[in-house]
Amino acid sequence: MKLVIGHLYPRLMNMYADRGNVICLERRCRWRGIDVVVRGIHPGPLADAGDLDLLLIGGGQDREQLLASQDLFESKHAVLRSAIEDGLVVLAVCGGYQLFGEFYRDHTGAELRGIEALPAYTVHPGADRPRCIGNVITEWRGQKLVGFENHGGRTYLRDPASALARVVSGFGNNGEDGTEGAQRLNVYGTYLHGSLLPKNPAFADHLLGRALERRYGVTTLPPLDDALENAAHQRCLEVAGG
Amino acid sequence: MVDTLFSFSALRRVLAILAARAAGAVSRRLRRGGGTALPGLIAESVAPTLLGFLLDQVPAGAIFITGTNGKTTTAALLRDILNAAGQPVLHNATGSNLTRGVLSMLLEHSAWHGRLRLAPTCMAVLELDEAAIVHALRQHRPRCVVVTNLFRDQLDRYGEVQTIAAGLRTAFARLTESTALLLNGDDPLVASLGEESAGPVHYFGLDDLRLAREGVELAADSHYCPRDAQPLDYNAAYYGHLGSYTCNACGWRRPERAVRATEVDLHGLAGADVTLAFPEATVQATLGVPGLYNVYNALAAAGAAWYVGVKPEAIRQGLAHTAPAFGRAEAVAVSGRTAWLLLIKNPVGANQVLRLLVAEEGPLHILAILQDRAADGHDVSWIWDVDFEELADATFTAGGRRAEDMAVRLKYTGAAEVTVTRPIAQAFDEALARVAPGGTLFVLATYTGMLALRSVWAERGLVRRFWEAEP
Numbered sequence A: 001m002k003l004v005i006g007h008l009y010p011r012l013m014n015m016y017a018d019r020g021n022v023i024c025l026e027r028r029c030r031w032r033g034i035d036v037v038v039r040g041i042h043p044g045p046l047a048d049a050g051d052l053d054l055l056l057i058g059g060g061q062d063r064e065q066l067l068a069s070q071d072l073f074e075s076k077h078a079v080l081r082s083a084i085e086d087g088l089v090v091l092a093v094c095g096g097y098q099l100f101g102e103f104y105r106d107h108t109g110a111e112l113r114g115i116e117a118l119p120a121y122t123v124h125p126g127a128d129r130p131r132c133i134g135n136v137i138t139e140w141r142g143q144k145l146v147g148f149e150n151h152g153g154r155t156y157l158r159d160p161a162s163a164l165a166r167v168v169s170g171f172g173n174n175g176e177d178g179t180e181g182a183q184r185l186n187v188y189g190t191y192l193h194g195s196l197l198p199k200n201p202a203f204a205d206h207l208l209g210r211a212l213e214r215r216y217g218v219t220t221l222p223p224l225d226d227a228l229e230n231a232a233h234q235r236c237l238e239v240a241g242g
Numbered sequence B: 001m002v003d004t005l006f007s008f009s010a011l012r013r014v015l016a017i018l019a020a021r022a023a024g025a026v027s028r029r030l031r032r033g034g035g036t037a038l039p040g041l042i043a044e045s046v047a048p049t050l051l052g053f054l055l056d057q058v059p060a061g062a063i064f065i066t067g068t069n070g071k072t073t074t075a076a077l078l079r080d081i082l083n084a085a086g087q088p089v090l091h092n093a094t095g096s097n098l099t100r101g102v103l104s105m106l107l108e109h110s111a112w113h114g115r116l117r118l119a120p121t122c123m124a125v126l127e128l129d130e131a132a133i134v135h136a137l138r139q140h141r142p143r144c145v146v147v148t149n150l151f152r153d154q155l156d157r158y159g160e161v162q163t164i165a166a167g168l169r170t171a172f173a174r175l176t177e178s179t180a181l182l183l184n185g186d187d188p189l190v191a192s193l194g195e196e197s198a199g200p201v202h203y204f205g206l207d208d209l210r211l212a213r214e215g216v217e218l219a220a221d222s223h224y225c226p227r228d229a230q231p232l233d234y235n236a237a238y239y240g241h242l243g244s245y246t247c248n249a250c251g252w253r254r255p256e257r258a259v260r261a262t263e264v265d266l267h268g269l270a271g272a273d274v275t276l277a278f279p280e281a282t283v284q285a286t287l288g289v290p291g292l293y294n295v296y297n298a299l300a301a302a303g304a305a306w307y308v309g310v311k312p313e314a315i316r317q318g319l320a321h322t323a324p325a326f327g328r329a330e331a332v333a334v335s336g337r338t339a340w341l342l343l344i345k346n347p348v349g350a351n352q353v354l355r356l357l358v359a360e361e362g363p364l365h366i367l368a369i370l371q372d373r374a375a376d377g378h379d380v381s382w383i384w385d386v387d388f389e390e391l392a393d394a395t396f397t398a399g400g401r402r403a404e405d406m407a408v409r410l411k412y413t414g415a416a417e418v419t420v421t422r423p424i425a426q427a428f429d430e431a432l433a434r435v436a437p438g439g440t441l442f443v444l445a446t447y448t449g450m451l452a453l454r455s456v457w458a459e460r461g462l463v464r465r466f467w468e469a470e471p
């Protein structure tokens, strides 16, 4: 078996070490004897996304996010949308999450278009409003996800049922409605970085499982020794809990 | 100084100084960190413009040093150069680079009414962080501002690099012609900061293609043209986004640099030999501080010294005196082994430190201490942008408040073995015990982890406490 991981804009959108998510997926495949190819996807035309199994995008600085948004719309929108409808597994973190929603309206009122893979939109409440910064704990499918968030924009969901997780502590999507992240089909958007997957191994394996199921019909993954990962997860719970 | 001893602001100043002195005495007696920042903090809250009042009295003026990495070492190098040239220097040596830290240091030289007692030719060399310098420039016009580099640092604390650059650009645009800027010309973002300043602007940088690497590293930011945001074309990339660059879209490029390192020979942790080219002369200098990042710090210090009139030969002599600032690359002999302590605080800086270790011979033993206190940054995600893969053959111990996060990072390099021990003293002892007698342990630590380990070392008599570490 082989999985192809696309890392979207590894140079533009690399702010919160989301590279850790790529490293994590790659290692967890190799430890299980699954071949992996990691492919950087840069600005410019993208002819086909049919061979991609997973796509990851992280956060960027404002200027880089603008460049990414333009390129996403001009060169990749149609190809990615069709792969997504076909079940491509996507993890979009922070700025990447915002770009995979409907739009991002910045503090001046200017709008960046998203590719509408998620039923969510993001509004920056104003340059004078504090950013949402700190450790986050959320509840996802009866277990906890831990991470760190740092975002100025507040994201709102068209349908609360599309939330990825519920906030236990921290801000989440907007600091108001207790939702964190969004999911539609196999697209997962979240504000949690930190990096997210290495210390939430169950979520990492969930994404791998979705990709393997789509490509090979495989539904179970051999377990790994996650003692260190679980210890880091536990430590984050302690630190975030005060 | 128009106000008199009896005016309201003067009264406030006296109160501030007396309160700060009392606090300093108490805190020193309680042995709380040598009292480095508390007196300044108190003085600042009583008299917010005291910093400017004191700095305006420094006879030979002040040099401010800022940037993401290298401030402390650059300040130490500059102090040593100036001292070697016979120039008395006032310097915030303990790395407390907020305005309160500078104030505390100045207050030690102040009489109760606020007059500084200094040698008649004394010059101030002050390290200020990227936010504190903006504040300090509102109160005082220094002779020269040095900017070492701008890298991604603790994002939860400082914000985006572009935001920091915008703050500096605004502050620099208000400067008069009495203040010079000395900028790292190899850093595109830093190089662009001088464009609106009224005073003289000089640049420093590196010109040794043997040290160029393939492409800009992943942890780099700001490899975009500051004018039109197009990707820059690098014909040499040294580290991070530092190098020789051109924007093919608008033609903006690396500026002419007055002070350059034209030949650099790195000798691992032992230091480096550098050929320094000034407009009027070229000298061969030996550095006691290691790595390419410290060559840049030496360039920054040499450039500032050159600007205030120190001759190249005197600069060469001064550079030879500097040992690494505390915790930056310190070695102690302990239990028949050697332990090195190396500060890491952000991806680009940490990658430079790792490159020093890769060059070491023999099996590597590494203790990596990760903390998440305010001075380290609460967000520890940056460790995933550090190329720890280069050390994957090492034996690792992870310590500190976030030891588990560090251990996972190290595990995902493919490392065979990672041991986790959160308490720092215990982690150090265990890591050291894994090293064969005669061998070396390398400790990589974030800021508060470095302070904590140094204080363990101080208790054991291996080093002096940090507030005693400088004359």
Ligand SMILES: [Zn+2]
Pocket (backbone or CB within 6 Å): B225, B226, B227, B228, B229, B230, B247, B248, B249, B250, B251, B252
């Ligand atoms: Zn340009």
